[in-house]
Amino acid sequence: AQSVSQHNHHVILSEAASLELGCNYSYGGTVNLFWYVQYPGQHLQLLLKYFSGDPLVKGIKGFEAEFIKSKFSFNLRKPSVQWSDTAEYFCAVIMGGTSYGKLTFGQGTILTVHP
Amino acid sequence: GAVVSQHPSRVICKSGTSVKIECRSLDFQATTMFWYRQFPKQSLMLMATSNEGSKATYEQGVEKDKFLINHASLTLSTLTVTSAHPEDSSFYICSARAGASNQPQHFGDGTRLSIL
Numbered sequence: 190a191q192s193v194s195q196h197n198h199h200v201i202l203s204e205a206a207s208l209e210l211g212c213n214y215s216y217g218g219t220v221n222l223f224w225y226v227q228y229p230g231q232h233l234q235l236l237l238k239y240f241s242g243d244p245l246v247k248g249i250k251g252f253e254a255e256f257i258k259s260k261f262s263f264n265l266r267k268p269s270v271q272w273s274d275t276a277e278y279f280c281a282v283i284m285g286g287t288s289y290g291k292l293t294f295g296q297g298t299i300l301t302v303h304p
Numbered sequence: 305g306a307v308v309s310q311h312p313s314r315v316i317c318k319s320g321t322s323v324k325i326e327c328r329s330l331d332f333q334a335t336t337m338f339w340y341r342q343f344p345k346q347s348l349m350l351m352a353t354s355n356e357g358s359k360a361t362y363e364q365g366v367e368k369d370k371f372l373i374n375h376a377s378l379t380l381s382t383l384t385v386t387s388a389h390p391e392d393s394s395f396y397i398c399s400a401r402a403g404a405s406n407q408p409q410h411f412g413d414g415t416r417l418s419i420l
Contacts, residue, residue, distance in 0.1 A: 221406045232308070233397070233411040240406055279347065283406055290405025291338065294347040 191216045191284050195295035203303050210265040210298050212280030219285030222263040228276045272304045308400050310412025325383045325415045327398030333378035334400035342395040388419045
């Protein structure tokens with residue numbers, strides 16, 4: 190079955206540490222890839238997206254993600270996290286050929302950043 | 305821009321009651337709206353996809369007679385949970401998208417439904 194997997198359920202970092210959150214999907218065709226963030230008490234917000242072209246995508250708030258097609262991965266990175274990055278992060282994928290472009294979400298990763 | 309309003313944010317009601325949840329795109333026209341359900345400590349699970357003026361497409365295992373979806377205009381979709389029971393208690397989230405199928409979805413704040 191087509192699925193999206195996020196490897197870490199909960200990541201705890203200190204401020205200024207580097208961040209990498211893993212995301213893998215199981216689908217061999219064309220994909221559109223997204224990372225969403227949900228801050229406490231707020232709705233899901235788009236961090237960044239990949240459709241085509243340069244596999245290294247830069248998003249808001251200093252986040253970036255790299256699409257590695259051979260590894261079916263779209264990992265999220267940030268060189269230096271801040272306390273305000275504390276949130277839950279969701280990887281989501283549109284798998285080509287799916288009607289209406291529906292998103293399949295990963296399980297989410299809770300990031301806690303200590304000041 | 306791209307604001308999606310979902311109402312109500314919380315509902316507590318008795319078993320057997322029908323509950324309607326509204327999802328509105330405030331500053332764009334949403335050709336497609338999506339309804340998700342999120343269980344505690346789990347990811348969002350798509351329930352159904354609706355296009356304005358068309359019948360909703362339900363995901364496998366989602367009862368269409370239980371979860372009625374109406375997408376009557378380009379800015380409004382409603383989800384009605386009919387004859388709700390305690391097992392329907394969950395967090396329901398809508399999203400809306402304008403244009404092409406690979407465009408991002410914009411999410412509402414969600415509705416916490418508790419059935420007593």
